[in-house]
Amino acid sequence: MWAMSGALRPWVLILARSPGARTYAGGGGVSYTQGQSPEPRTREYFYYVDHQGQVGGGGSRPFPLLPTDPQFLVMFFSRLRPNRSGRYEASFPFLSLCGRERNFLRCEDRPVVFTHLLAAGPAPQRLSYCGGGEALAVPFEPARLLPLATNGRLYHPAPERAGGVGLVRSALAFELSACFEYAPGAPELPSHVRWQGRRFALTMDLAPLLLAATPP
Template sequence: MLVLRAAALSCRALTALRCLSCGYTACRSTATYIQGQSPEPRIREYFYYIDHQGQLFLDDTKVKNFVTCFKDKEFLVFFFSRLRLNRSSRYEEDFPFLSLCGRERNFLRCDDRPIVFTHLLHSPAGPQGIIADQELLSYCGGAEKLSVPFRPEALYMHPISGRLYHPCAEHSGGVGLVRSALAIELSTFFVYPADQSQSGQPKHFLWRGKKRTLTNELSRLFFPAEGGRGQHGDLG
């Protein structure tokens, strides 16, 4: 495991993803690489993987769990704030996302989506002009420094996988996965049509005493035949 130092942060690359009909689907990479390889002078390449709980690992870590994931907040903020779609002409098929950090190319693959929302926060003075006491969804271990305003009406429960999603920045794919533990908490506020069971699609979200009609605006970012990543359970 690389030792990360706050005084000299350096991103490491993101691991392999394949873009299939169900969105960004985790597959074992068919690409050949060596962590820290130098394909040209003064350039280094590293490879990472993010799971459906929002934990970041070096791609070739054999045992991926809370012990082996990256937990340094400053590093995670540095890494994910630079995350973009991979348009580098290198590893694009296997590594759809890229975080450029100086002369380091950091490639990422993910279990579902590269942005995974993990906590609902209140911020007295949040980033990006967020007003006082606004609710935030925090992602990938960055607390309020990696967050977006919470939009309850924009939550989208996938009709096949049952996984829950929320909008994120367009450069990160436009849609983030809600971690299972948080998704289960939020699911209690969904309102279903009277003639429909909770196995169907919710129509409203009851939040802070207000019944909000779900926009389902994220449905456009999924292919019609998508099946989601349902093998991890109905809610992530």
């Protein structure tokens, strides 16, 4: 983690206390069986991703965790789309299809959770998500980081098919928060970010997209 200059800002303190309780979609109490076959040669599976990017069974908790097989994770998340199948749409708002296998996903916050900033090199830096390494990564856009005061979390652009906004895992968000700058008299949220010797104004352009995806 980079050195933190000055006292911890209110946004960072909220991040430290955040229990990760916001749910992306409701609909508890639905009835399903893992591996059920609602029609011939079709199987359905149900998953959950928590605010750290861990994937597990489709109940309200991410346990038991799935094996962290990169090949499975890349297949699963690269095919993730909004669930418009007519089945479990309210409870599992995302769907990953693999042949005749339907993999439904619900999430604690966002389906994409950024876990690592990949090592710097000659190419632009990238943010990796959900355990997929280089195979699941997007260009890092520091000016488009979105700190949200209501829950103390940090967000970044994600693939459009997965909602367009991803959550930054807490540990990585703490590291990035050291680069934020705050306007005089406005300590609640940062206004700029310093990255690799450059100073960027935070665009906050993800806010409407994130709020539009938040259920009432």
